[in-house]
Structure formats: C-alpha cells, structure tokens
Amino acid sequence: MRRHLLSAADLTRADAELVLETAEEMRSLADRPIKKLPALRGRTVVNLFFEDSTRTRISFEAAAKRLSADVINFSAKGSSLSKGESLKDTSLTLEAMGADAVVVRHWASGAPHLLANAGWSRSSVVNAGDGTHEHPTQALLDAFTMWRHLASGTGQSLDGRRVAIVGDVLHSRVARSNALLLKTLGAEVTLVAPPTLLPVGVEGWDVETSYDLDAVLPKADVVMMLRVQRERMNASFFPTVREYSRRYGLDGRRMSTLQDHTIVMHPGPMIRGMEITADVADSDRSVIVEQVSNGVAVRMAVLYLLLGGSESALGGPGDASGGDDQ
C-alpha cells in the first residue's frame, strides 16, 4: 500500500483517475455555505517548508483544514531549521509530535524520498516540490483542470490530447511531474524551450521536444507556460529577457493562432511581460485562477485518499508495484 506521494510516476492510471474523481467531489464543497468535511478529524498534518512558497503552503493548509485536520506550519525561516538542525532530527521531532502526514517542500531534489524511506518516522510524506525534481500535486491539479475543460462527462479521458509545456523546462519540477502524469493519463506532451533550457536526458522522458513555439501552438489543446526560474540559474541560458519573450513568450498574436477550445495555463507565480503578456493572462482562455481553486480540491483528495481510512487508497492491492516507493 502506498503511503506517500513522492513522484507523479508513483501513480498508476487508476490511482490518478481516482484522485481526479475524488477531487471533483471535493470541488463541490467550495459552493456550499459550510466548507468543512469531517474526514480527517483528529489527524495532524505538518507543512514542512524549507523553501519559500506561499501558494502551495496555503493551498495545502486550506485543504487540510477543510477536511478538519489539525495543521502545523513549520517553515525554515525563524525556526530551528535555520540553526542547522538536520532533516533527520526535524523528522524525529515531528514524529514525536504525532504528525500523521508531512507535506514537505525542500530545495534539495530527493529530500522527500529520504524523509519517507529513511525509517525516521511513520507518517505519510507528500512531496510539495523538491528542488528541480518533482511537484506531483501541481501535476495532479493541472491534469484536473485539463480534465474538467477537455474531458468533461463520465468515461472521458485526456487520451490523445496535446499539451505544450513552454519555457524553463530545465529548472521546472512542474514540467517533469506533468510530463510523467500526463503520459500516464494518455495525453501527448511537447516540451518547447530554447536548447539551453531543456534538461540533459530529456530523450528518456518519452515526450516530444521543440525549439519552435509558433509551430507547436496551432496543434495544442493545452498551452502551459512556465516561469523562468532566475533564482535557480547559475549561468547564462539566453541572451536577454527581451529575446526570450519574443521567441518563447505567449502574446496576443500567438494566442490568436490557437484552436478555439485551447486553454492557457500557468502554475504561477507568473511574470507578466516575460513568459506571458497581460492580455493573455487575463483572457477567456486563461484558466490560471481556476488552477488555484482546483489546487485545494486536488490536495484535499490526496490527503483524504492517503489518510482518510485505515490505509491508503492509492496503489491498491492489485497493483504489483504498489508496495515499494522507488
């Protein structure tokens, strides 16, 4: 039984669809006067954030609170974490406090894996973004948003839908998790970036790559713009911001070449004028604000499925690969 959510690759198609269907039910809660469900009453969820993130932490916090869990926020700034405490000691502390789940964001790729598999604690670990590695709940909320727009109705799927992920793929855990999950769900992913911003080994991702945004846009059902992560950049990856946005930015002219049903997404935070212009971000095609509210529903679904019962509902007994967390 899978107790953790560390990578989008951990999810089978059945698991991923269970999360999306559960999220659909969770989403209806937002329309009710009392936005509270009792599923995680008495459980403790710790948000352990070693890296700044307002929206992901707030989203997890809202999700856990709407399920009636107790939420403890533990951020690196202003805590013992900034005094040099090791991940192991932090983990032992949280275990001693009785945390049932730890939602962890870390600047080091692989930190959630270590937390989950080192045997320091028994709590479930949810990866909320580790370095340039993965961000599985972001991929789930993106897939949920696509699913609602492009696969509405029961029995529908994202099979054969074309998703273009555009921008700083190299530093993007969102792109990696999305590529993995969307492939599981049957969609076709094309990564569009300058050669310097595509990771080494991208051939092994089983996705298409392109350097030419204008050629990809007319065929896409979804265009996902990524932020250029300058805080992670230790070299020159492109000459100037202006050149980058002329070649890889989404503006009104490029948007007019999209199909009528195509949606524009962005995981946020977005830099208007760089990868996306204001008129695109505010247009009818943009589902960027909806992604935020879907994020709460998807995280509720993940927490419910991992913690709601006596054991996790993900990676069911019939799933042979479900036992280990490799």
Next chain:
Amino acid sequence: MPAQPAAPPGSTHPAPETPTAGSFAPTSGRTVLDERDITRGLTRIAHEILERNKGATDLVLLGIPSRGVPLAERIAAKMASVEGVDVPVGSLDVTMYRDDLRMRPARTLLPTEIPPGGLDGKVVVLVDDVLFSGRTIRAALDAINDVGRPRAVQLAVLVDRGHRQLPIRADFVGKNLPTSLAEKVAVRLIEFDGRDGVTITGPDAPGGTTSAGGTASAGGTGAR
C-alpha cells in the same frame, strides 16, 4: 463484482424471468420482493409522503448513493404522476461522515448533489435501500447538518431488516423484513444490476459467510 455461485440448494424462489444483464450471475438466495413488489412499495411510499406532508410543498428527496438515488428518482416520478408536481431530487454521499471511516481503507467518494434551492427550511426525505444498524442514517443526518437546516428530516427505505444499533426509525417503509444477523439482504435495481429484486441469502449460503453485525448497511451486492 466477485463471481457469484449459482443459486444454493436452499433457495425457494428462483429468480422471476428477468432481462439478465451480461455478467449477471443467477440469483443466490430467496427472493422476497420482485419487480412488481418494489414498484408497489415505492408507489405506496410516494403516496404516504404526500399524505404526511399534505402535498409536495417544500419537499426535497435526497437519495443516499448508490442505490438510494434511483429509488428517490422513482418516488419523485410517482409523485409527479399523482400530484403533477416536480419534487427536487438530489443525492447525499455520507462516506466521510461514517463512524467506521478510519477502520477501513479510504473509500471512493460518491456524488453529492444538492438541488438548487438548497435545504434550508425544506422538508428533506432521505431515501435508502436497506435500513439496518441505522449508522448510515446517523451519518446522513450529520452530512445534512453541514449543508443546511431543513425544517424536518424524514426517512424512507425500501426494506427495513431490523437490528438497529442506534435510536433511529424509518417514517416510510416499503417492506419490513425480519432477518437474522447472519443473513444478507441484497437489493438489485435495474439502474445498476439490470433488474429489480430483493433477496435474502442465508448464513449457510456461499454469499452470506461474513457476519454483517457491525456494518452500516448490508444492502447491495458485491459491486457496492
């Protein structure tokens, strides 16, 4: 759905001729309500609800998934043909309100759809297939509490099989069915199972080996 063996030797009534749906195994157990009995029971319940509430004003029918929902829809259809009124029908999933939620693996959520008018000030009639321990209904009352404040809540069930574990009773009952705890009651509806029927499986029968003592509802088949 687990493969169901053929009718055990103890079954007295073989299944009435039915449009069998593909994978459907023959009935195991004794048929206590057939298609026509179910229709008559629901017709009577529809009349009783209208009689008790002096019409359909402010009525809302909430089915408890999965089999309570089509039952609620059928009762609403009867009301429409009797009174010529459209009673709002919704569904109310009680999964997250169950008292045994954390004793079993996390369960798939079922749809909750509250009719547009909401529940405030309405007379809510909960509809379910089998009333057994009463724990499902307790969970439903909690769930309603989080959605709104109805003027009254009433309960309609197709089968009351007894063995209550909580002080809960039904207002409208299709059929009172005395059972032993070791027996299993299965409700089949066209919407899910391809045909209508209520059967009892005895303790010696292959389907009835698990003691149903603590479970909230023993209704439904393996698909549930």
